[in-house]
Amino acid sequence: MKNIITLNDLIIKAVEELDEERVIKLASKALKSGMDPLFLLDLIKEGVKRVGKLYEEQKYFIADLIMAGLIFKEVLELEEIKAQFQRKSDEIEGKIVVGTVKGDLHDIGKDIFKGLMEVNGFEVIDLGVDVPEDAFVKSVIKYKPDIVGLSGVLTTTVESMKDVVEALVQAGVRNSVKIILGGNHITREACEYIGADSFTNDASEGVKICKQLLKSK
Known part of the structure; x- marks a missing residue:
């Protein structure tokens, strides 16, 4: 359980720090280890929420909000995630x-x-x-x-x-x-x-x- 919690925290932190490469690497690892795709998206959302808070505190800028959105879209392109959105x-x-x-x-x-x-x-x-x-x-x-x-x-x-x-x-x-x-x-x-x-x-x-x-x- 400790490793799962640590991975969750790492994913959220990577999004918060706008580290695109690390987010994708951690997301892929999480999915391969059996993490529910929608739960992963919740973690990504939490990271983006923190980016939004930093923006409201004027520590981040509009470009950072846009970057967070691009990272999210990269995660959506992972095969395990795309399968969740097939009609x-x-x-x-x-x-x-x-x-x-x-x-x-x-x-x-x-x-x-x-x-x-x-x-x-x-x-x-x-x-x-x-x-x-x-x-x-x-x-x-x-x-x-x-x-x-x-x-x-x-x-x-x-x-x-x-x-x-x-x-x-x-x-x-x-x-x-x-x-x-x-x-x-x-x-x-x-x-x-x-x-x-x-x-x-x-x-x-x-x-x-x-x-x-x-x-x-």
């Missing part, structure tokens, strides 16, 4: 628009969620990162999704998420969609303040919630 069926259960809200460049949690949603039969329209509220409004009008997923890692994104919901209300399309929030800092109180239907701190749980939202829609 089981061509049948479409529902449609969701996702994006990291304005003021945040993080896409790790969003990309994991996107991949899992696609595996579970959802059509996903990904708007990317640093997405302004009007882009969400235009996408809802254009694609007519069942759900809108707002992602954010930085604590400042609570206000950006609220701006998106208010923009959807003003455009008269809020009631046509369910809204789910994603981010470790999101609480039930924050969800109610923002005006969303639900929230999650875990991508796998987010898939279950979206299926429930689709049934209740």
